[in-house]
Amino acid sequence: MNPSILFFNPFKKILLASTVFYKKPVCITPLIASANFTTIQKGLLLLAGLFVADFITGIAASCIEFRNNPPKIGNAVKQYAIQSSKLRISIVKFCAYGMAILIGAGIEWAFIAQEFSPHEALKQMSLTTIVVAFCCIIETYSIVFENIKRMGFDIILELKNVAAKAWDLYTTLKNDPK
Structure with missing residues (x-):
């Protein structure tokens, strides 16, 4: 070879x-x-990595929630940390992403014969690239603002605290009253 x-x-x-x-x-x-790799291949690899990271952080969040709030033994139905309904939702989400990407590629193939530039500062893109980017944004939101928050770390609250401390430091350095 x-x-x-x-x-x-x-x-x-x-x-x-x-x-x-x-x-x-x-x-x-x-x-x-x-x-x-082409832009679409890079996007699909990123989406696959984000999907796996979302799946892992979702399982970790479910295990933490299950450990912090164990089910009552009384007349309650036995619950597990990883539930099949959540796994079904992950499979549905995976299929929905795949269908959205295939529909975007089909529309691009049928109607848009070439790449276009949505803004002069951006490089040439295709409709499929935009669909993959949108799916990546959804996965990133799911990881950062849903799963990590369920694990007990609220990023928005932490950013507000950091901004308040920075503002206090700024006003202290400027010697301005609040």
Whole structure:
């Protein structure tokens, strides 16, 4: 096999990286990091990572909630930390993201033959890229403002506290009354 083909084809590089990973796990990072992905491929990889992170933080939040509020033994139904209804919602969300991306790609294929620039400061984008970015924003919101808050760390409250302390410091340094 010609090594130059592996250098220019990112999918073959990932295949080689996955075979090398089992033998030498340290070698996988430079091979994947140097692969040349398109914007949509990068977005899909980011969305996959955010989806996995949302899933993990959701499970961690459920376990923390279950540990802090154990179910009563009386006439209550037995509850588990990880419930199948929440897993079903994750599967539905995954399918909805996939359908949104496929519909965006279909609309782009049918009506928009080329990439466009929504603003002169942004680079060329496609409709599918915008749909993937919107899905990434939803996942980021779910991780930061839902799951982490359920774990007991309220980011908005912490930002308000930091802003109040910074304002107090500013007014103290300026010697202005409040």
